[in-house]
Amino acid sequence: MSLRLADGLAGALPGSRLITDPDVLAGVGRDQAQWAPAGVALAALRARSGEEVSRAVAACAELGIPVVPRGAGTGLSGGANAVDGCLVLDLSKMDSIVEIDVENMLAVVQPGVVNNALKAAVAEHGLWYPPDPASAPWSTIGGNVSTNAGGLCCLKYGVTRDYVLGLEAVVGGPGGAYGTRLRLGRRTTKGVAGYDLTGLFVGSEGTLGVITEVTLRLRPARPEAPRTVVGAFGGLAGAGRAVAELTSCGLVPAALELLDRVCLEAVEDWRHLGIGASAEAMLLASVDTPGAAGDEEAEAVRAVFLRSGADWAELSGDPVEAEALFEARRLAYPALERLGPVITEDLCVPRSEVPEMLARIEEIGRRHGVRIATIAHAGDGNLHPLLLVPPGDDTARTAAEAAFEDLLTAAIGLRGTVTGEHGVGLLKRRGMQRELPLGVRAMQRAVKQALDPLDLFNPGKVTGDDPGL
């Protein structure tokens, strides 16, 4: 049956090269969510154009083959994982920057453009694309848009959603026959002509259609290198207090990151950046307000660190040193992955609850005997406790799974959310079901059914598999 379907698909797409090699399919059939299940794809296609995506979607609709779009596969929730018998639509080769409109500070890009590649290209024109997930060297704009990726500088500059003005997407259902290419949104800075379908597609994880082009708002380049403030704390509690205190003082650094001792040691062991891994917790703040006001702001941040119990706190204007510190932050996840399977949480709580959430993370780790490393976009209240499991240890894995659920419950109890920026995918579906009332999930499902009546686009993700519906 599936061979016949694959032949049918190949026949319907004469100019396209379908991948059917099982090893390759297994590789493109999952993202980096190590514990999320992945199905077996029927085939994969590395699309080269919106036109090719359109033909592939039309053929899949005709043949009843689900479509699972993917970018670089750096996702952490299983959102890009294959479902059985699907076509994996790999968009990473659609990596052209179509236009950089300097006068209007916007860029039009294909979905496969890598985040850092876009940053570099617009920087040549004195412009800046702020969203900076830690995966920025590898992850694609299409994936960033589909998960509404956050990053380090969202505290001051917002998330991906704040930069998406418009999209081209291949849709089906009310928008036209499956395979129809439609332009949503606009090129203007403002616009309210009808419902915000662009915003609805951002973060929808490929479940409403396939994004084939993105129009992004840009900012002027930062006038100067940011100042960095580092604080070393003897415990997570003090670092948590500093985060809450900064917010209540009205201090909004461009970034405010937290790394605990496990993270610091893992990075230091791997890369020897000389960041000093002896603190129990480190806070990194980046202040980019220009001129003397920025100096004052950085000094105020340092004072809050000290007042909240930092063992030491230093201010650095040296871009090399600052880059090493933030590099350590970006490397924390891969450094920990080297030690064994990692399961990543993506909790977000009100900022005032950061100290309490950090305490509960420690308590839950202790109670389940699970080693937890925590990195956090602390200023956003967005915490990534990383559960570390020795390879092949099933007991440890079971304990980690129990801890995972308790962490979700704790975040919901503090009026937080189970996913701040990674998306629901497969891993956070149960958590989302606990977080959101049934009526809200039913509204989400109704939107999905209205816009994708065949359930062709990335079925089972986000609103899928909800026993309440």
Added chain:
Amino acid sequence: MSLRLADGLAGALPGSRLITDPDVLAGVGRDQAQWAPAGVALAALRARSGEEVSRAVAACAELGIPVVPRGAGTGLSGGANAVDGCLVLDLSKMDSIVEIDVENMLAVVQPGVVNNALKAAVAEHGLWYPPDPASAPWSTIGGNVSTNAGGLCCLKYGVTRDYVLGLEAVVGGPGGAYGTRLRLGRRTTKGVAGYDLTGLFVGSEGTLGVITEVTLRLRPARPEAPRTVVGAFGGLAGAGRAVAELTSCGLVPAALELLDRVCLEAVEDWRHLGIGASAEAMLLASVDTPGAAGDEEAEAVRAVFLRSGADWAELSGDPVEAEALFEARRLAYPALERLGPVITEDLCVPRSEVPEMLARIEEIGRRHGVRIATIAHAGDGNLHPLLLVPPGDDTARTAAEAAFEDLLTAAIGLRGTVTGEHGVGLLKRRGMQRELPLGVRAMQRAVKQALDPLDLFNPGKVTGDDPGL
């Protein structure tokens, strides 16, 4: 028939006082879009609580009575206008500020809270709610959210949508029986648990449900009063060039407003603010970057004004003077309304097209013999040409209607939109139908049908009355 319905409604809402006086109904049955049609409401209800809204919506669903929500009625597109036989649900008395959470920089408010009242309340805690439509002294947060209102400072600080974290809404359909109160969104700064239904409700003009509470993100108070730069130009072309030039220099003032001579004279004749009404066009920029960097930025703005052909350009740090200038901007619309019926455009074009759009406005006014006054959030490319018609002059009105359509066509031709911040309502429906492809309109309609299967909420607005669907 309608009497029986009104009795039925009164019977179903024993604790509520229904308004049925025809004069009062006529008053609450329309907003400030002078040329938009308005139907005759069956009754109106000044709701006092979410619970009362819930009961009213349930009763209306039972009896088949459309629900038209309204705030202060300052809308400019007819979005709050009654449809025949509806219940007007006036939310202006639900005006409590439920919570100001200083630690997390957010506020929870009922929909009837007036924008400026919220600003004043949070200012006491050293916080700031930036969105500032010119109607801020009167318009409500519920109305601001429902139209995704913009304002003067969106250039740097974004629109209403950027500040809405969550909502409580009374919905029907998949969310539960009509009258169900649901909480959408979150209290955290970030969150991607499912589709962005909050964002979908923002700007939906009451067509998806009735908003009964809003959770808003706040910012720290501005550290100091902004500097103001005023430039007087001998023609609109030079002012337009200055706007485009500022953007391409990467200068982003907090506000960049344009007033033409007709506006300046109307304000001066009415209020005698002494702003000097002799220029053909005036640009007002507000620069709030702190410290010396802000001084440099203001000076750079002044230099661009002069380079683009300003007759003169002055920098002022005097808050009283600055307030008078921006007061003139806010008074432009009521000042022009004093002269006779005004029809308001709300075009938004890419900023580089502002000079061309200004030229076309002049040309269209000349060609149709229509007097057009233009105020603009120029930095956003958001232009409000106001078509002035002598009272009772039907020929002039016909000419103005033709000019209105030509202006929409011109904006669409420059890759702009027919509404930047006022909403579609009734007045911009035809324009939206010309701007958006049929498939996109069909997707919007599908979303509306999925979330409001009875078409109970504000029927006919936004996606209503589309001959293509």
